[in-house]
Amino acid sequence: MQQNHSANAINLYPNPTQNQITIEVSETQLSDYVINIFDPIGTLITSKTSMQQSTQLDVSKFSCGIYSVQVISSKGVSNFSFVKE
Numbered sequence: 001m002q003q004n005h006s007a008n009a010i011n012l013y014p015n016p017t018q019n020q021i022t023i024e025v026s027e028t029q030l031s032d033y034v035i036n037i038f039d040p041i042g043t044l045i046t047s048k049t050s051m052q053q054s055t056q057l058d059v060s061k062f063s064c065g066i067y068s069v070q071v072i073s074s075k076g077v078s079n080f081s082f083v084k085e
Helices: none
Strands: 003-005 010-013 020-025 033-038 044-050 054-058 065-073 076-084
Touching (some): 010 076
Antiparallel strands (some): 010 020, 020 054, 033 044, 033 065
């Protein structure tokens, strides 16, 4: 299942995943942005700043569960979730 927030033109895939997720932003959104990943109980477990149109994050060491992803850019905040199998 791919989540597409067309208003913000940000995609997160694959979902579910086992090893990595990709955050992809459109060229109109391209500027510094921060990716925060929260574990199933809401604790921030990783944070990364990127300027790339496509950013891969390794989640292979995460426990199985549902994680929340927050993408913060100059255009606003987008929230996603993904399943780690």
